[in-house]
Amino acid sequence: MAGRECNINSTLFILSTKAIQHISESVFVGLCRKVGTSQVVAMRRDIMDIYEMAMNKVTKSHEDSVVVSGSYREGFRLKGSDIDMMFWRNKHCVIWDLSQSQYYNIHRQTLILCDCSDSPPGFTLLYLLSPRVYREIQRACVGMNNRYYVSSSKYRQISLSALSLPYNLTPHGPCVSGTFATIEFDNAHCFASAFWPPSASTWIDRCHSWPQPHVVDDIVKNGCHFVAIGHKLGNHEDHEWRISFSQAEQKLVYVMNHSQFLTYGLLKLILKEIINNGVGDGDRLLCSYHVKTAVFWVIQQNAKPQWCPQNLLWGFWVCFKLILKWVYEGVCPNFFIPDNNMFLSKIHGVKQHQLFLRLSELYEKGLAFLLHSPSIRSYIIDILYNPRNSICTNDHTLISEAEFDRNLFCEISCIYIIPEQFDIHICMRYLHTIEQMIGSPLLTQYQVLALQKLSGSVLQRTALILHMETYTPDNKLRFRVDKMSCQMLKLAAKFGCITDMLYIAMYYYKTLRYTEALSIIGMIKVKLVAQPCVMYGLNVDTEMYTKAVGGQSWSTKMRHTVAWNIRLNNEIHYISELIPEQHSALQNHWSLLIVPSVVLLYMLEILCYRHVNTMRVQTALDNLQTLVHYDQGQIIDLGYREISWHILGICQQVTGNLQAALYSYQQSLRQHPFNNIRTATEMRIQRVCQCIPLIS
Structure with a gap:
C-alpha cells in the first residue's frame, strides 16, 4: 500500500500539462458534487x-436593517458553514467627512463621524456628532480629548445583554455566536455608512478587468459597515471599530464564474482537511477569510478566460503559492485596504515560522499533497489509474x-x-x-x-x-x-x-x-x-x-x-404531552424541538386512539416501538434518537407500561442531547419510578 502511494505521488510530479488538465476536470466534477453545481449554487443564493x-x-418598519453573509450566503453547504448576520439601525448614520452631513437631518438621525487619524489601516474611532442620541449609544460612549466616542467593547456588551433570545449565545470577536437547529450563526450589531471609505479608494482604481464597472459602482454605492472590534496593536483597542466590507465581498463571490467559486471551495476544503487538520482552535492561524482574500487578489490579477474546469488546479496552485508568499513575508493585504495587514497581530514570530514550514512541506510535495484530502482524493486517483476516461464538465448533467x-x-x-x-x-x-x-x-x-x-x-x-x-x-x-x-x-x-x-x-x-x-x-x-x-x-x-x-x-x-422533520417552536404549546420537553429545552436556551415526523405521527395516533378506539392503541404503539428500536437512520437521524426514545417512553407511560417507559427514558439519556430535554427526561424517570413500586 505504501509503495502504491509512493507511485501515485511520483506520477503526479511527472504528468504532462494535458494530464494535469484532465485531473483538473475530474476534481471539478468532484467539487460540483461536494460543493454544488452552478445551478444548485445559484438556487441557494436566490433563496x-x-x-x-x-x-x-x-x-424596516422598525427602522432596522439586516444583511446575511458568511459561507451559507455565498452558496456553500459544507459542514461547518455558518450564517453571519449584521444588524444596524437606519437612524444611526456614519459619515467620513463633515460635508456629508448635508444629506441627513441631525434632529431625526444620529450622526457619527469616522476618525481614522490615530487608528491602524482598516480601523477607525466613531465620534458622536448629533445632539440626538439613542440610549444604547449613550451608554456605549466614552470621553476622549473633549469628545464623545462610541466604544466598540461597550457596544458589544450592551448588544449581548440586550438579547433575550432562547439561544445559548457566546461572544466571538465582534459577534455573538449561537446555534439555530443545526446551523451555527454569528450575529453582529454594527453601524452602516452609505459612503465608500476614502482609504479604500485605491481599490476602485485597481478594478480594470475584474470586477466589471457596474459591479464596482454597485459595491461603492452601498458603502460599508463597522463591526465592534478594535485592532489588538492599536492605541484604542477597546474603542476602535473595524471597517467591514462584508456586502462587497458577497457581491464579488456572486460574480465569480463557477470554476473560480470551486477554486475558492477547494481552498476552504484544503484548509480544513489538511492545513488545519489536527490543529487546536487556538492554534489555527489561517482562516477562511485569508483564503477568500487570496482568491480575490488572484482573480483580479489573472482575470482572463483561463478560469475553466481544465485549469482549476492551476488556479488553486496560484492561490496556494500566494498564501505561502504572504506567510513568508508576514503580510496579508486586505483586498480593499492593502495597508491593512491582516497577519499583523496574529501571524508573526515563532508561529509564523512554524506555519511557513508546514506550508512549505506541502508545497514541496506539489499537487500530490491533495491526495490527503478525503473530499477529492478519489477523483485524482480515478484519473491516474484510468487516464483515458472521458469526463463531462457540463455541470447541468452531473446531478x-x-x-x-x-x-x-x-x-x-x-x-x-x-x-x-x-x-x-x-x-x-x-x-x-x-x-x-x-x-x-x-x-x-x-x-x-x-x-x-x-x-x-x-x-x-x-x-x-x-x-x-x-x-x-x-x-x-x-x-x-x-x-x-x-x-x-x-x-x-x-x-x-x-x-x-x-x-x-x-x-x-x-x-x-x-x-x-x-x-x-x-x-x-x-x-x-x-x-x-x-x-x-x-x-x-x-x-x-x-x-x-x-x-x-x-x-x-x-x-x-x-x-x-417537524419543528416545534418552544414558545408555542402544540400538545400538552410535550410541554415539559419544550420548557426543558427553553431552560437550556434551545428554541426548537425537532421531531422525526413519523415518530410524531405514531404518537398522535396513539394519543387519539386512547379516546376513540382503545383496541387499536397497541398496534400504533407497536409501530412506534419497531421504528425507534430498529430504524437504521432512514427515518430517525442520529441527532433525533434522543427525542424519539423519549416520545416512545411517553406513549408507553400513558398506556400503562411503566417498565418499558423507564427503559425508553433511560435510552433517551444515552443519546446525543440534540434537543436539550434531559431535564424533562429525568423528571419523567422520577415519576415513573415513584409509580412502579405502587403497581408491583
Missing part, C-alpha cells in the same frame, strides 16, 4: 436573497432531477429569518410583505417557491398563536377564531409538504377533535408510510421518485412526496 429581502421589508430537488427542498425547509419570538402583528407584516413580493416578474422560480413555503410557515405560526392567545367567554368569538385557525393551517399545508399536515392533526388533538385528527393522520400515513417515492429529508429512492413525479412542478412534488 437566501429572497429571505433577506422579505426580512428587511418587515424590519439527477431527484438530487437537484433534494437540494432545493432541503434549502427551502430551512427558514432562518422568522424570529422565534413572534406575535400576531409580525405575522401580519410578513403575510402582507409576501403578498406584495409574490407577484413580481423579477422573481426566479426558486424564489416563488421559497415565498410560498415562507407564507405557509407564517400561516402555521399565526394560527397557533391566535388560538393560544385568544381567551374569551364569548362562544361566537371562540368559534370564529377556531375556524380561522383551521383555515390557515389547511392553507399552510397546501403551500408545504406532506408532513405540514401534522400541524392540523396536532391542532385537532389539542382541541379534542380526535376523530378529525385520526382522519388527517390516516391521509398522512397513506402518503408518508405507503409510498416508496417519498423524499424524507436527504433519503430518497431516486428511481422511484423520478418515476412517480418526474417532470411535475416543484409545488406538486413538495406537496405529495416530500417529508421533513
